[in-house]
Amino acid sequence: MNGKNKGIEQILKRQFVFRGSYLHLQKLKIKLPDGRRGEREIVRVKDAVAVLPIDDQKNVHLVRQYRPAINRTLVEIPAGLLDREEKIADAAVRECEEETGYRPGVLKELITYAHAEGYSTGFITLFLGTDLEYTGNIHLDATEFLEPVCMSFDELHRLVEKNEIVDSKTILCTLLSREWMSRGWTKR
Amino acid sequence: MNGKNKGIEQILKRQFVFRGSYLHLQKLKIKLPDGRRGEREIVRVKDAVAVLPIDDQKNVHLVRQYRPAINRTLVEIPAGLLDREEKIADAAVRECEEETGYRPGVLKELITYAHAEGYSTGFITLFLGTDLEYTGNIHLDATEFLEPVCMSFDELHRLVEKNEIVDSKTILCTLLSREWMSRGWTKR
Numbered sequence: 575m576n577g578k579n580k581g582i583e584q585i586l587k588r589q590f591v592f593r594g595s596y597l598h599l600q601k602l603k604i605k606l607p608d609g610r611r612g613e614r615e616i617v618r619v620k621d622a623v624a625v626l627p628i629d630d631q632k633n634v635h636l637v638r639q640y641r642p643a644i645n646r647t648l649v650e651i652p653a654g655l656l657d658r659e660e661k662i663a664d665a666a667v668r669e670c671e672e673e674t675g676y677r678p679g680v681l682k683e684l685i686t687y688a689h690a691e692g693y694s695t696g697f698i699t700l701f702l703g704t705d706l707e708y709t710g711n712i713h714l715d716a717t718e719f720l721e722p723v724c725m726s727f728d729e730l731h732r733l734v735e736k737n738e739i740v741d742s743k744t745i746l747c748t749l750l751s752r753e754w755m756s757r758g759w760t761k762r
Numbered sequence: 763m764n765g766k767n768k769g770i771e772q773i774l775k776r777q778f779v780f781r782g783s784y785l786h787l788q789k790l791k792i793k794l795p796d797g798r799r800g801e802r803e804i805v806r807v808k809d810a811v812a813v814l815p816i817d818d819q820k821n822v823h824l825v826r827q828y829r830p831a832i833n834r835t836l837v838e839i840p841a842g843l844l845d846r847e848e849k850i851a852d853a854a855v856r857e858c859e860e861e862t863g864y865r866p867g868v869l870k871e872l873i874t875y876a877h878a879e880g881y882s883t884g885f886i887t888l889f890l891g892t893d894l895e896y897t898g899n900i901h902l903d904a905t906e907f908l909e910p911v912c913m914s915f916d917e918l919h920r921l922v923e924k925n926e927i928v929d930s931k932t933i934l935c936t937l938l939s940r941e942w943m944s945r946g947w948t949k950r
Binding site: 581582583585591592594595596597599601602604606607608610612613614615616617619622638639640641642643644647648650685686687688689690691692693694695696697717719720721737740741742745746749750753 | 783784789807810836881883885907930933938941
């Protein structure tokens with residue numbers, strides 16, 4: 575399905591216009607499929623992981639975080655950027671423990687998606703995390719200010735249905751976890 | 763839930779570092795909740811709309827499109843940017859017709875979400891479109907090269923489950939449309 579060449583643009587030149595600490599911006603000079611020239615603006619970011627940690631009482635452990643880009647404080651599943659040498663499942667366990675203090679013993683990989691395919695290189699992989707152990711090892715990045723939020727899974731699903739949860743990773747992870755659990759999911 | 767002030771950053775200065783045709787990049791100087799100073803890199807993009815158009819035979823009308831940011835050709839629901847003066851439902855109908863030739867007579871609004879809350883201002887609103895009329899009025903932007911793709915809704919759902927669909931809007935719109943239809947949804 576994704577292997578067709580028709581309609582593909584040819585990249586003639588890549589130019590960095592900004593190199594930041596979180597993201598880079600590139601301008602591409604391209605040749606369109608009809609031969610004309612064009613430009614694309616591409617944001618280069620690291621890939622990410624996110625985990626919905628759910629305990630044996632079906633409570634979920636989330637974080638409340640201010641997001642300056644949209645000027646809102648969101649309730650979200652724990653998430654973070656993938657370090658280059660790190661295995662994706664290890665990053666998921668690490669981010670979950672660092673942000674919530676809960677370390678998942680079992681991870682179910684749910685999906686990988688491009689979060690802004692129109693202009694960004696970034697992919698994010700979502701996991702359901704179970705067999706939680708509370709370690710309390712919360713380690714936030716120097717500029718992260720998170721508050722823990724605990725609620726039942728059903729309450730989280732209600733918030734998604736009411737569109738009070740507004741970030742794609744938390745919405746998708748909740749919907750996919752619910753499908754997974756409703757299929758007679760057992761812990762292992 | 764989103765109204766708390768704890769943990770909010772104060773923006774001291776906004777500086778545009780790039781103004782493009784598709785996106786702008788801003789650097790924010792901020793005061794962190796603990797009083798220290800920091801920086802944030804913010805991508806400013808227009809908000810967007812996307813529609814899953816489904817006909818009376820339960821076929822869906824999609825587009826195949828090359829995405830330079832991730833260097834892949836994706837099968838996606840029709841989508842586009844919101845013009846400033848346009849009503850969001852009008853934009854959804856317009857984009858659907860311009861990209862697929864099918865004009866939805868009825869729209870069901872499913873959800874609005876931030877696609878990259880960590881660094882982008884962009885929100886996208888998803889619709890299910892029914893009562894399709896084929897007008898054939900396909901009008902693509904000068905640099906858009908799309909191919910129509912038609913399949914059954916069930917086939918689309920299978921591709922989502924197999925993670926062969928990788929953009930957040932198509933994944934989410936498929937899952938939410940399925941939930942909506944399974945609840946005894948009738949056409950109007």
